Amino acid sequence: MPYRETPATRAARERKREALLDAARTIVAERGFAGASVQALASRAGVSTGGVYSYFPTKADLLVAVFRQAVDVELDAVRAAAAPQGDDPPDGSTVARLSRAVDTFARRALRGPTLAWALLLEPVDPAVDVARLEYRRAYAATFADVVRDGVAAGELPEQDVDVVASALVGAIGEALTGPLSPLAAGGEDGDGAPVDPDARDAVVATILRVCLGAVGARVPAREPT
Amino acid sequence: MPYRETPATRAARERKREALLDAARTIVAERGFAGASVQALASRAGVSTGGVYSYFPTKADLLVAVFRQAVDVELDAVRAAAAPQGDDPPDGSTVARLSRAVDTFARRALRGPTLAWALLLEPVDPAVDVARLEYRRAYAATFADVVRDGVAAGELPEQDVDVVASALVGAIGEALTGPLSPLAAGGEDGDGAPVDPDARDAVVATILRVCLGAVGARVPAREPT
Numbered sequence: 001m002p003y004r005e006t007p008a009t010r011a012a013r014e015r016k017r018e019a020l021l022d023a024a025r026t027i028v029a030e031r032g033f034a035g036a037s038v039q040a041l042a043s044r045a046g047v048s049t050g051g052v053y054s055y056f057p058t059k060a061d062l063l064v065a066v067f068r069q070a071v072d073v074e075l076d077a078v079r080a081a082a083a084p085q086g087d088d089p090p091d092g093s094t095v096a097r098l099s100r101a102v103d104t105f106a107r108r109a110l111r112g113p114t115l116a117w118a119l120l121l122e123p124v125d126p127a128v129d130v131a132r133l134e135y136r137r138a139y140a141a142t143f144a145d146v147v148r149d150g151v152a153a154g155e156l157p158e159q160d161v162d163v164v165a166s167a168l169v170g171a172i173g174e175a176l177t178g179p180l181s182p183l184a185a186g187g188e189d190g191d192g193a194p195v196d197p198d199a200r201d202a203v204v205a206t207i208l209r210v211c212l213g214a215v216g217a218r219v220p221a222r223e224p225t
Numbered sequence: 226m227p228y229r230e231t232p233a234t235r236a237a238r239e240r241k242r243e244a245l246l247d248a249a250r251t252i253v254a255e256r257g258f259a260g261a262s263v264q265a266l267a268s269r270a271g272v273s274t275g276g277v278y279s280y281f282p283t284k285a286d287l288l289v290a291v292f293r294q295a296v297d298v299e300l301d302a303v304r305a306a307a308a309p310q311g312d313d314p315p316d317g318s319t320v321a322r323l324s325r326a327v328d329t330f331a332r333r334a335l336r337g338p339t340l341a342w343a344l345l346l347e348p349v350d351p352a353v354d355v356a357r358l359e360y361r362r363a364y365a366a367t368f369a370d371v372v373r374d375g376v377a378a379g380e381l382p383e384q385d386v387d388v389v390a391s392a393l394v395g396a397i398g399e400a401l402t403g404p405l406s407p408l409a410a411g412g413e414d415g416d417g418a419p420v421d422p423d424a425r426d427a428v429v430a431t432i433l434r435v436c437l438g439a440v441g442a443r444v445p446a447r448e449p450t
Contacts, residue, residue, distance in 0.1 A: 123354030130348045136399065160431045163400050167435045170399020171392035174361065178391055206385040210392045213438035 017055045019045045024066040029115040033063060033124040060127040067128050071119055071135050075142075078105050082142050084149075094150030095217050101146065102172060102208045105139075109176050110200045120173050136173075140165045147215055157216045168211050175207045242280045244270045249291040254340040258288060258349040285352040292353050296344055296360050300367075303330050307367050309374075319375030320442050326371065327397060327433045330364075334401050335425045345398050361398075365390045372440055382441045393436050400432045 005013070023044035027036045038059055042049045056062035082101035084093060109116035118124075120132075144165035150156035179199070212218075230238070248269035252261045263284055267274045281287035307326035309318060334341035343349075345357075369390035375381035404424070437443075 121358065123351035123358070125351065126348035129354070133346065133348070133402075136402070140399075159434070160427065162403060163428055163431045164435055166402055167396035167400035167432065170395035170397070170402075171439065172395070174365075174395020174398070175388050175392035177358075177361070177395075178387060202385065203388055206388045207392065209384070209441070210389055210439040213441055214396065214435040216434070216438055 013055070016045070016047060016051075020047060020052060020055055020062065021066060021069060024062060025070060028066055028070070028118050029112060032114055032118040032122050033128070034122065036063065036066075060125045063125055064127050064131050067119065067131050070115065071131075074105075074108060074119065075135060075138055077108060078139065079142050080104075082146050091153075092155065094146060094153065094155040094215075095212060097146045098143075098150075098211060098215065098217070099208055101143065102211050103204055105172055106176060106204045106207050107200070110179060110203065113179065116176065121177060136166075136169055139169045143168045150215065150217070155217070159216065164215060167214060171210055171214060172207055175203070175210065179203050238280070241270070241272060241276075245272060245277060245280055245287065246291060246294060249287060250295060253291055253295070253343050254337060257339055257343040257347050258353070259347065261288065261291075285350045288350055289352050289356050292344065292356050295340065296356075299330075299333060299344065300360060300363055302333060303364065304367050305329075307371050316378075316380065319371060319378065319380040319440075320437060322371045323368075323375075323436060323440065323442070324433055326368065327436050328429055330397055331401060331429045331432050332425070335404060335428065338404065341401065346402060361391075361394055364394045368393045375440065375442070380442070384441065389440060392439060396435055396439060397432055400428070400435065404428050 020041060023041050024036055027040055027044060038049055038052050041047075041062070042052050045052075047055075052059075052062065056065065078101050081104035082097050084097060085100075088096045109120070140162070144161050147156060147159070147165055147168075148161045151158055151161065245266060248266050249261055252265055252269060263274055263277050266272075266287070267277050270277075272280075277284075277287065281290065303326050306329035307322050309322060310325075313321045334345070365387070369386050372381060372384070372390055372393075373386045376383055376386065
């Protein structure tokens with residue numbers, strides 16, 4: 001007779017799995033994927049090293065699960081920011097939506113630079129890269145909605161919306177590379193210290209001007225840096 | 226007494242190493258890193274599978290060597306295109322240089338989509354990702370030179386040149402994701418077919434407008450797509 005999971009053992013397994021994901025998320029936010037050894041994860045979650053593999057068949061599966069959980073939160077925030085809002089100006093809703101989306105993306109990344117570095121760029125198992133490509137398409141779809149609405153409303157010039165939206169996602173992610181890199185954020189050994197608030201505001205403003213210019217929106221005057 | 230390499234054995238080793246790199250480059254251009262199994266490389270280069278490891282300690286070392294050799298060629302082409310030229314218009318050299326650089330980057334990528342996909346985005350060993358980050362910094366430095374000269378010449382508004390240059394590199398790479406992806410280029414299984422010339426021109430024109438807008442250059446009027 002095959003082993004049958006009782007509701008109680010199923011619930012216990014689910015709790016352990018969640019504890020492992022929580023431990024992984026905390027470690028990745030503190031030290032990036034590089035710090036997420038199976039040993040560190042097991043010890044943080046109070047599971048044996050071998051036990052980790054009874055919840056996630058491979059370490060890559062665990063890293064991908066952590067990645068997806070963390071990026072879902074970020075993507076939801078950017079989607080909410082990019083959605084039309086009741087008090088958007090009738091003839092400038094595109095700029096308002098794009099500004100909120102870029103601001104949300106960049107500011108959240110700069111507030112948690114180690115996590116953002118891990119999610120966006122840290123070299124890691126190719127399985128995470130596959131998930132990254134998928135999420136970058138989801139981000140591009142979000143920006144494409146804004147640009148498409150802007151073109152339809154006559155607020156932006158005609159353009160190849162999908163190519164432009166991909167360019168926006170690439171521009172934002174790569175512009176954050178410098179400030180996000182553990183080297184930039186915390187010296188040679190990278191302590192993941194949050195970026196200084198003034199520098200953060202300046203970077204966000206630059207990225208926003210880049211994006212507004214990229215879609216052909218009227219760009220606010222630039223101030224000398 | 227330790228084994229001493231004679232000039233003849235050294236030359237023979239060097240030839241075998243080059244043959245392996247050539248084989249790897251051909252395979253990556255045809256099928257991406259995914260096609261570059263040690264067995265395929267060995268068979269193409271006429272070396273035993275075990276022999277591969279006497280030239281490159283690990284498969285990752287070989288992939289990184291192929292990556293570097295291939296990207297060096299691309300980077301040199303973009304650097305040459307971005308350099309000032311004698312017949313650049315005196316008051317529009319920034320737009321001319323940026324246009325040449327973007328055109329060179331994008332057109333070369335679209336002509337060899339499988340190689341470009343492999344170099345830019347294909348999920349692969351993290352060692353290649355580390356090299357990718359390094360090269361993206363080199364590309365950003367090239368674009369930063371153009372933007373910095375443009376600001377100094379009064380052709381572009383003041384801006385945070387390094388952040389903007391990174392954004393350009395991200396925008397170009399990501400805008401090419403669609404057209405470059407094996408999915409886009411050749412259906413579900415990806416045959417790496419070159420992108421149709423008209424579509425290629427349109428994508429290059431879109432990417433160029435994005436980049437000129439991003440740096441605050443005067444952007445040529447957009448045509449409906």
